[in-house]
Amino acid sequence: MEIIAMGDKTDIEWADSTVNFWWGCTKVSAACDHCYAETWAKRFGGEHWGAGAPRRKIKGARTLLHRLDNDYAAWAADHECGLLPPLSGIRRRVFCMSMGDLFDNEVPLDWFEEAWQTIYDCNLVDIIIVTKRLAMIEKRLKEAGFDGWPQHAWLLTSVHDQASAEREVPRLLELKSKLAIPVAGLSIEPMLGAITFSENWDWLQSLDWIIVGGESGKGARDNNFEANARVMRAQCREAGAPFFGKQNVGKRPLPDDLLVREFPTAY
Structure with a gap:
């Protein structure tokens, strides 16, 4: 520890x-x-x-x-x-x-x-x-x-769900541009709900890194984590955004298709 x-x-x-x-x-x-x-x-x-x-x-x-x-x-x-x-x-x-x-x-x-x-x-x-x-x-x-x-x-x-992503991503991208931040990304951990960029595809294309993880520890909430993580992984693949699958809910191992460890490439 x-x-x-x-x-x-x-x-x-x-x-x-x-x-x-x-x-x-x-x-x-x-x-x-x-x-x-x-x-x-x-x-x-x-x-x-x-x-x-x-x-x-x-x-x-x-x-x-x-x-x-x-x-x-x-x-x-x-x-x-x-x-x-x-x-x-x-x-x-x-x-x-x-x-x-x-x-x-x-x-x-x-x-x-x-x-x-x-x-x-x-x-x-x-x-x-x-x-x-x-x-x-x-x-x-x-x-x-x-x-x-x-x-x-x-x-x-x-961010942890759709509402938090829609609130914070525009702020992050504004700061990235204004302050010339070299790598800007999302830590979606714990992921507590689905997040989609279908209506704001340019946001995902402008992000440099997406980390996704389930909640760990006592009382960990699942909230359909694996399905939601797969949706995010598919979006990242289509947008060309690096995806990092960190951990599953609780002590469960990540499935092979989510055990993807990519790092920023634009830096």
Whole structure:
């Protein structure tokens, strides 16, 4: 479980490492109901979820990200000599943050400033940011005095059904264009309903990555996940959008036709 919280290795299939500048968040949608991060943090006595709850700052985060950045050459060499699996043609992927939301406006501004500057400085790795707070991004950057977007940082937004996709995808694509974000995509995890782009096909064609996963853990909701994931996989194939099948509901293995692990190709 330690590598889920933070580490130079991770069980998250689409990342190589995870870095968390803090723990904690406030639930903002039905997809948050069974938040794995909240459950994990509570095992250590942490009450960092909810409006007004104090977030927990992680002291070693900056040091870890700088180390991952500085060690990139050695990490690539280990792949080349067979100590690690062959590289897929893209750089080390670092997920920030698995235990919170980088654009959480309940986090002290100086914490965000420190985190964003570290992300900006560590440009030998690819930073993957997943947020449910697209509407806060420009405001937070302006408050912190930052201008522009680091070209090694990817931005994914979490959606879980048709309504959330129709609300968030236009915002994401607007930010991609306005801030020149190199990779913009969707983290559809947990997928709680069907999502189709039949009336907005250009949205899917403009996205760089689609990650799909069923809900895990106690009380996992199925909501016809496999059928809905197949619909998304077929749409991605037709639109030429990379599809990443992450996990099935609960402990079930993914069927072979959904065990597809594609990464962004336009980057």
